[in-house]
Amino acid sequence: MFQIPPGCECRSMSSTSSPRLRNERAAPSPAGPAPMIANVVGSCACTVASDMVSSNIPARRRAVDNNVFGRRSRRSTPADTHATIWDTLSHRRSAMRRTRFSTLDVPPPRALSHWERSISRELFDANMRPFSSDAMVATCVVQRVGDVGAMSFDSDAMTLDRTHELVRDDPKASIYVSAVTSGTATYFDGDATHVAPAGSVLVYSPQRPYHIAFSNGFRQLFLDVPAELLALPDDCAAVFSSKQLRAPAAAELSAAIERDGSDAAVAAPTQRFVRALSNTLDDAGGRDYATLARRAVDRLYGDPDVGARDIAAEVAVSARHLSRVLANEGTSLGRLLTDRRVREALRLIESTNRTIGDIAVTSGFQGPTQLARAVRAATAETPTGRRRSVRRAGHHHGR
Template sequence: MTQVTSDRRTGVSGPVAFSTVGLPEEQRVELWESHNADALIGLRCRTLTAPVLEATEINVQLDRIHLARVRGSSHVVERDLTMIRQRPAESVALFFNLAGEAFFYHDDGVRTVQPGQMLLCDADRPFMRGFSQGLEELVLKVPRDVFADVTGIDRLARPLVMSFAAGANSFAHALARQVGAAARDQDPDPAEEETLLELVAALAGRRRVDGLSGAHRAAALTFIDQHLADPALSAVQVAAAVGISTRHLSRVLAEAGTSVPKHILGRRLETARRLLEKPAATSMTIAEVAHHCGFTSAAHFSTAFTTHFGERASDVRRRAVAARAIPLQ
């Protein structure tokens, strides 16, 4: 089953979803292989303990690079020399493991990839991957010439595994979040290809500060979102996490028309508003909401909220309480 969506905000064609669920059981593996060969990377597939394959893939094709989100029951995939000759990918692949331990067998050895780890490899060198506990991952496919252009790496000597969990590599973490936000079936975010490529360049080890403003900004904003509840969050802390100076951090955010304090305040207020609007969260007091979002003073929060949104936090809470009180028909 294939479904094409479009972004109502831009009118641009959005994610394309394919699923084996509902297809004839005896044809699922064949159709899954055919879909992947056309949409992502050609692979041979076989199931393990599951009697039939249940798999879903969401694909987003940008100008030069391809994004995907893949979920599936336990299975093994293989890309051998015959498949590579028949279906050359001519790309570098980044697999971000979200759930379930996976193994990766390659002529360089065997690697185990845990949730929160990313595997970077040349898609045209033979490999086998296995998912005994099922699969949930994000994929970024970058043409080899584009990868070489942005990273300066003409050939990947061996596969690389690195963590993209919060607190590890800030560029890998920001990249995973951006790919995940774009490759989802519900309200996907438009992907910025240049920023994604800058993040790839940064995590691949390119050290030049110039030309990586988008990567630094994305990593900084991701770090801020992950630490909004910390009242001590500061430009010094954000810059240290990204590995740049506070001066450069100020410059890259100024290019986007904001600053560290302004962005932190705005994100805290937006997060607080969403929380106040949730009927299920009405048990929290407004002061508790403020504290949860990193405000140390309820009075400061109330003033900033009214200034930013043009209405009081208590008014937003009152509507949420009223919505919760409406009986279901």
């Protein structure tokens, strides 16, 4: 699970009513450019260390190239990556689709069902409920550029639920990105709660159930981005803010979606916003590298030839940067590997009659000597002594 990255700060903002939307209900105005993200960051700030950027970005961009675009070379440059992102987002007229829908256009009793059907048709399945007993007021413009969906969205206070059943019946290999421009979004997935005030970016996965509550006067720029393109884990959930997502990238895309522009007028801003988002995830530590490293260790510890560089490659980040991330948590890649191997060795020593040599190989040690040193460091006992003491304790307990 992602946490708010170090150096990022999100400050709360009071909810406001939505007079603009209610005025529109009485007198809808013609569609036109609306600077939804004139100041995305506002009162939020993100500080990034320069050495983090230099070590992290190239490794992740190589992963993006290899995973998404099928490239074999590990020498891609930022320019190469931006070019391939552009290729992925490159507008084909058959792939471009723009849709606008609003509850202002339907009778109040049918507003909620109309909104749910429209969101389901254009983006994803979810259960929605307004907080107010009044008719729901919401407006949305969706623009698709290839596999990327971009949406400008504003609404009264409401909740959105993606249940276990919807996750099962409507699978999405995507990452959802909400750049909150007004109001507050509160995300909850059963494990953690993330509050995203105006100026924050909420990054989450539709592959797990979640609940989001939107305040009155809520506005956002929402993106549905292929998960591979951002090289993020399936169970991501993060809230952060970044100056890289302030105008012009976000404001430009928002305005392009709001107005009836040409294909290129939307495709190019989409490319620039996804590029800024990718850079922001790198800079702000948007990926939980420590958790990903532990998962990689759990998968690979049994191979005695696996070392720190292999784990870093599995996480798609440089070993140097991953070492710094883990050092901030008081550990290291070598320590993670050794601890995991010792845990497995102790489990086998205490619960089986397998030889110490066999256990050493199974647990990922080079041999019984290395295993004995690690077990002694962890328990102050030899492997054989550990087996005897555990069984002796079990024998006395059985009496």
